[in-house]
Amino acid sequence: xxxxxxxxxxxxxxxxxxxxALNDQPNVHPETKARILSAAKELxxxxxxxxxxxxxxQTKNVGVFIYAFGGPVFSETLExxxxxxxEHEFNIIVSSGTASLNLLLERxxxxxxxxxxxxxxxxxxxxxxxxxxxxxxDRLIQEENIFTSLIENEHLVIxxxxxMIHRGYKRFAYLAGPETxxxxxxxxxxxxxxxxxxxxxxxxxxQGDFTIQGGYQIxxxxxxxxxxxxFIFCAxxxxxxxxxxxxxxxxxxxPQDIAIAGFDHIPLGQFMTPKLTTIGIDHQxxxxxxxxxxxxxxxxxSIKGNLKPIGKILVKESC
Amino acid sequence: xxxxxxxxxxxxxxxxxxxxALNDQPNVHPETKARILSAAKELxxxxxxxxxxxxxxQTKNVGVFIYAFGGPVFSETLExxxxxxxEHEFNIIVSSGTASLNLLLERxxxxxxxxxxxxxxxxxxxxxxxxxxxxxxDRLIQEENIFTSLIENEHLVIxxxxxMIHRGYKRFAYLAGPETxxxxxxxxxxxxxxxxxxxxxxxxxxQGDFTIQGGYQIxxxxxxxxxxxxFIFCAxxxxxxxxxxxxxxxxxxxPQDIAIAGFDHIPLGQFMTPKLTTIGIDHQxxxxxxxxxxxxxxxxxSIKGNLKPIGKILVKESC
DNA sequence: TTGTAAGCGTTATCAG
DNA sequence: CTGATAACGCTTACAA
Numbered sequence: 001x002x003x004x005x006x007x008x009x010x011x012x013x014x015x016x017x018x019x020x021a022l023n024d025q026p027n028v029h030p031e032t033k034a035r036i037l038s039a040a041k042e043l044x045x046x047x048x049x050x051x052x053x054x055x056x057x058q059t060k061n062v063g064v065f066i067y068a069f070g071g072p073v074f075s076e077t078l079e080x081x082x083x084x085x086x087e088h089e090f091n092i093i094v095s096s097g098t099a100s101l102n103l104l105l106e107r108x109x110x111x112x113x114x115x116x117x118x119x120x121x122x123x124x125x126x127x128x129x130x131x132x133x134x135x136x137x138d139r140l141i142q143e144e145n146i147f148t149s150l151i152e153n154e155h156l157v158i159x160x161x162x163x164m165i166h167r168g169y170k171r172f173a174y175l176a177g178p179e180t181x182x183x184x185x186x187x188x189x190x191x192x193x194x195x196x197x198x199x200x201x202x203x204x205x206x207q208g209d210f211t212i213q214g215g216y217q218i219x220x221x222x223x224x225x226x227x228x229x230x231f232i233f234c235a236x237x238x239x240x241x242x243x244x245x246x247x248x249x250x251x252x253x254x255p256q257d258i259a260i261a262g263f264d265h266i267p268l269g270q271f272m273t274p275k276l277t278t279i280g281i282d283h284q285x286x287x288x289x290x291x292x293x294x295x296x297x298x299x300x301x302s303i304k305g306n307l308k309p310i311g312k313i314l315v316k317e318s319c
Numbered sequence: 320x321x322x323x324x325x326x327x328x329x330x331x332x333x334x335x336x337x338x339x340a341l342n343d344q345p346n347v348h349p350e351t352k353a354r355i356l357s358a359a360k361e362l363x364x365x366x367x368x369x370x371x372x373x374x375x376x377q378t379k380n381v382g383v384f385i386y387a388f389g390g391p392v393f394s395e396t397l398e399x400x401x402x403x404x405x406e407h408e409f410n411i412i413v414s415s416g417t418a419s420l421n422l423l424l425e426r427x428x429x430x431x432x433x434x435x436x437x438x439x440x441x442x443x444x445x446x447x448x449x450x451x452x453x454x455x456x457d458r459l460i461q462e463e464n465i466f467t468s469l470i471e472n473e474h475l476v477i478x479x480x481x482x483m484i485h486r487g488y489k490r491f492a493y494l495a496g497p498e499t500x501x502x503x504x505x506x507x508x509x510x511x512x513x514x515x516x517x518x519x520x521x522x523x524x525x526q527g528d529f530t531i532q533g534g535y536q537i538x539x540x541x542x543x544x545x546x547x548x549x550f551i552f553c554a555x556x557x558x559x560x561x562x563x564x565x566x567x568x569x570x571x572x573x574p575q576d577i578a579i580a581g582f583d584h585i586p587l588g589q590f591m592t593p594k595l596t597t598i599g600i601d602h603q604x605x606x607x608x609x610x611x612x613x614x615x616x617x618x619x620x621s622i623k624g625n626l627k628p629i630g631k632i633l634v635k636e637s638c
Numbered sequence: 639t640t641g642t643a644a645g646c647g648t649t650a651t652c653a654g
Numbered sequence: 655c656t657g658a659t660a661a662c663g664c665t666t667a668c669a670a
Contacts, residue, residue, distance in 0.1 A: 001449070046425055048373075048426055049422075049427040050373045050425075050426060050427065053369045054369045054370055054373050059369065069394045069398035070394050070398055074394070075394050076389065078388045079387055079388035079389050082387070082388060086414070091412055091414060091427070093411065094401070096401065099408070106366060106367065106369075106371075108369065130320070267587070268586075268590060271590060271591070
């Protein structure tokens, strides 16, 4: 593999002039520049990125920390991040678990986008203190160098529930996700608030776990009761889908007997009969927004905009 | 940020002994080692990965070149790759387009797994010539340093079609993917072969594009015809799903009127009514297998096994 | 406009 | 067992 030294020798110049020419610096004679460039071409020279990184003390790598690949929400967000980072010529290193933290510690990345709830807040604060900019999704952390980007869960759920109250539903139940999940807590908050504003009380509360399986079980249990809600808001689409399946299997009509809504707008929900009413986040746009913010920070500019992804209420056949 | 120099100074030793101690080399007195280690801890020292990479001429990074994130097949394979690479302490840099090639050229990765059909064979050969090991999925390239891993498309399709012939179907049509797609071509080959073995001719051929949308349109066109096949083999599940939707909407009974099968075993197929018959590849296992092969190559060992992912025929309700 | 030389933070060779 | 010292391949003052 040829180095810049070889190029310099071949062009009969010093290493530094070679470097200047190769990096399009001004103040190098057009003729010598041409000579250097053609020498480089002949040798098929390419700079050694690692060496450049060491010298410039930046890697042009952004870490994206996930728990695992999989699921539509992840993929879409990642794709948005990928697009923008690529556009700005940053590489993306995806990683999970403790490997992620090593990347930070060993300065193999210039910053990181954190999409992994299994890393604790304290740990993140600790690393941010080392001066790495961190953008954290779906989680609220107040700290220097840490920027958070949150879905407007509460506000969106209030909108949807309010709409449904106006449509005449009265007995609202909530199918929850894990209690520790930030998204679940915020969505429940919105659920409660909307009802309170209209002087209604939650009719029931079911503890789910964000999975299709979990929603299905809740549905089966629900069938044993004689008194039932007329509307169930589910903390996410997946549990809503499981719930729908269970109810449909037992002949309960959706939405006539019980109406259902979810959150996330995953593709599967639109393949159900009836199609699932839900709240949609444009995850790809979200990814792009977050990645752009990272690029800005890394360029020393301040972040433009508020990093809030745009959500939309999508009323379909299940209500 | 403290460097090894700071640690050495604090422990009162030379840089080299510090390095030895920090890297668990033998031949360093237990006492000095302890002193160095505690100095490192106190300063909360962490080696600078980039500097290490430069010196050791290896990055511990593996490139994974994709066209874009999205789709269950991709996610699953990536997840498998991620698991294995992580286990062996390699980082994974995902990238697409020309950025991928830069990673190779600038030696920011030690090798790459290529899952992007938009990079031409010639380009890959060119880079492999530079000495980077490449593992290429879903494509056949014969070249030093390039290892290919192919699904046994042909064989699997023959199995499925043969089974269906035995079940009594007679008029077999093929819903194709893009003609340039390696997978599509191989699957069609299997389709033809199986029929020929039983002295049957393909009944019809529809040009799709691997998408749900595309399958749907084909389905709508098909309805205009009066003579129809009794079995449609689709080059992938997504087009099969689109096709099913179109047919179902027009009251055609599956499988009574027309039976359908796909390829890939994506989750959505199992949520359709009827459930989609398909050919399943364990993509996660495939990703793990491929990643393990990369690790082996990078460690200078030869690849164990033949890199062929395992496929299974999964007959469900749509046949 | 070009060259000299220092240095980025490591590892590794070779003496001691 | 420990310490100088030379790389790794590049960028960038500073000098010429």
